[in-house]
Amino acid sequence: MTRAAASLPSLPLSRGALDRHSELRNEPGLLDVLLDDPATRVLELVDGRAPVEERIDGQVALRYRAPDPADRDRFVAYLGHDAPTGGTAYLVSVAPETAATTDDPQRRGLRAVGASLGDLDAGVLTTATGLTNWHHRHGFCPRCGSPTEPAQSGWIRVCPNDESEHYPRTDPAVIMSVIDDRDRLLLARGVGFASAGMSVLAGFVEPGESLASAVAREVHEEAGVTVTDVTYLGDQPWPFPSSLMIGFTARAVTTDLTLQESEIEAAQWFDRDEFTRALADGSLRISSRISIARRLIEHWYGEEIDIADAPLRG
Template sequence: MTLILASRPNVYANSPLDRLAPRRDDPAWVAERLADPDSLFIPVWRSRNLVRGHGGEEPEAVYISGATAHTLRMAHGEDDAPWAFLGILETRAVFAIDISAAEDPVPLLPPELGTFVDLRAVGWGVPRPEASVLAHARGLMHWRQRHRFCGVCGNPCEIKSAGHMMQCTVCNAQHFPRTDPAVIMLVHRGDKALLGHSTRFPRATMYSTLAGFVEPGETLEEAVRREVLEESGIQCGAVHYHSSQPWPFPGNIMLGFYAEGLTEEITLQDDELKDARWFSRAEMRNHKALGFDLPRVDSIARRLIEDWLAHG
């Protein structure tokens, strides 16, 4: 089995931030950065990010000033809106701030700043460091919004560690941001690779790599083999790591692999896949003419396919 290396970083990877984790537990330092007029803020509104140039021009992440962030928070009486320190960009502190309580934040912003969009609709196409910062903000704010109460005793939690930990006000249990690991794999055998069509795909003609969550007590390689067998009935042998991609939709890390297919007969095992097929390299390169689509260009699934195509 030929080892295929990642040809370039994935979208939402390669963050330019120094997360500076030791400073999270320094309240005085954090307060100074919050009040610093040079600090940058990334607003998140109902899981959407502020992007300029979406829908035609080259997309660009938008950072706002502390004054603008304060205006957004106060406009709907939420000066205690969820926030978190993300890190340092060159010399400036960067914070995420959730303004989801606003019914419509657009009138509160200068029109040239951009619009709030779902990151998955942006279509970055190529790795952009700023895309990883937006993904970071989205994922962390999603966690903050959904962990306001203790999972142990049900009482309210309060923010700690500059937004990176929630502590119960009664039992003192500490809750940290969670990232759920998921394996995503291109199974190949000879000059063909296995792609499936899920009932969850937004396009009826799209075929993509198989994927699934890692279960407790399971290695990544075991998860790859189990998921492929469960979904397609194909048995896998050697499994090789390719790369990973943060996927904050809502809070996953996608761990990409290539897996050697040992069998060819496809047997759909559950309701996860509506269809699965072996595609040759020629068919994948000519997929539009043949009437099927490949995964979106900002996904690790597409990267696995493209790097495999480049090696044959």
């Protein structure tokens, strides 16, 4: 595996400017201290959606608030500060769905607004989404089945029965542009995609497997294509619920397609003219701007693709 001289630019969820200050997480009473400080900024999530406001310049900004007494009865976690030497502290507070009212500001999830946020807000919402997703799915001890409790300011869970500690997990996944000797790009439609939706191939890394081996295996499993020259281009967190997407490009040694029917509904090689025409006439729909898949496609295409985002899944 090699690293390309030019990596993927502007990966939306890798721009986070939040300083995590992990050394503070074990401080006794940290959350209480921060909740007592009106300068602390709290991001309130309701069903994974954060309050946002649209700006005149087209960007979207998160709307924070001061700590509220209700936060002490909710799941709250320390996310970090906005500067290496301190500054403003940021917390996430998870409110029940019943907390949302018609008077609430508009709320959006990370998928909807991640590409339009500034660097600090992108880091806050990406971290908050990934961390709260993990807590939501790991409420019980995998050793004994007892309910676990948050600790270290929301960064681990502890089992009070067997005293085991459980840390947030991140699942590595490879995602790759496959290009043949004619400089054509392989795109595929996954099962459940919208009728025009296509993207690059992707898959999770298996135990005992290197990243380059995962790229080669996934491409061969899903499309029947053999690849070589696996080259790293970039990576970004993808907390839906807990992945790290690691982007590559690879050269196809074979081009005949044999699809894995349980995963892939259709696949096709595109040259740039075919790709451009398909986008223009609507017969092809590609991944949204927040995804690393979009950047991999643009890396092959040679320029940013200016089309409106549309969901790939039907």
